[in-house]
Amino acid sequence: MHIQLLGGFRLDCGPGPVHVVPGARRLLALLALRDSPVPRRVAAALLWPDTTERRAGACLRSSLWRLVKPETPLIVVTEDALVLGAEVDVDFRRACAFAAAPGASPEAVTMLKADLLPGWWQPWVEAERDWWHQARLRALEVLSDRFRVSGDRHHAYQAALAAVQTDPLRESAHRTLVELHLADGNPAQAVRQYQSYRTRLRAELGLEPSSHIHELVRPLLR
Incomplete structure (x- = not known):
């Protein structure tokens, strides 16, 4: 059994995806994001915040009842808490x-550049999404450095590009791309990368790039 949270929600049981009703989908996502059991009252309040405690509890019981029931349980239910079944694999984890x-593997780059539950607006998702945004940026830059040290410039470029796409104003990722273009003997592309970043930074924040990235291309700009 597999739960996908990166790039969108999906539940696979056996040979393919399984349809999950919205309430049960949110419940599975909540438990997949938590490593420890979630008290039933907490889960109900998070998932149905705009209703009474009694109604939220009823919605929780209904979602549990409507959930697909494979031989190995998706959710382990106790009197007071809920936890995802130990056999369920979660891509986000x-x-x-x-x-x-971060290990220098292409699979890591693919997973780290994916958004967490895009389109979900719930506060408990947004809090995790904010953490994931920063964590994956740091990891992508570490990966890019490790690929570059190992001589794999292609995947070093892919990791740095994923960081730029995740946060277009992150100078350290742009600087890495400039350095990679220069190392590849491609000064024109290095200048284009710098100028693209400079234009966006000026337009959105009214700032100039730091001297660290400017010094890389200053001889070329002359």
Whole structure:
């Protein structure tokens, strides 16, 4: 059994995806984001915040009842708490492991550049999304450096580009791309990368790039 949170929600049981009603989908996502059991009252309040405690509890019981029931349980239910079944694989948890200790593999880049539950507006999702945004940026830059040290400039470029796409105003990622273009003997592309960043930074924040990135291309600008 597999739950996908990166790039959108999906539940796979057996050979393919399984349809999940909205309430149960939110419940599975909440538990997939938590490593420890979630008290039933907390889960109900988070998932149905605009209703009474009694109504939220009823919605929680209904979602549990309507959830697909494979041989191995998706959710372990106790009197007071809920937790995701131990046999359920979650892509976000594996991505978090990559972020904590980035290994130089293309799979890591693919997972780290994916958004967490895009389009979901719930506060408990947005809090995790904010954390994921910063964690994956740091990890992508570490990965880019490791690929570059190992001589794999292609994947170093892919990791740095993913960081720029995640945060277009992050200067350290742009600087890495400029350095990679220069190392590849491509000064024109290095200048274009710098000028693209400079134009966006000016337009959105009214700022200039730092001297660190400017010094890389200053001889070329002359």
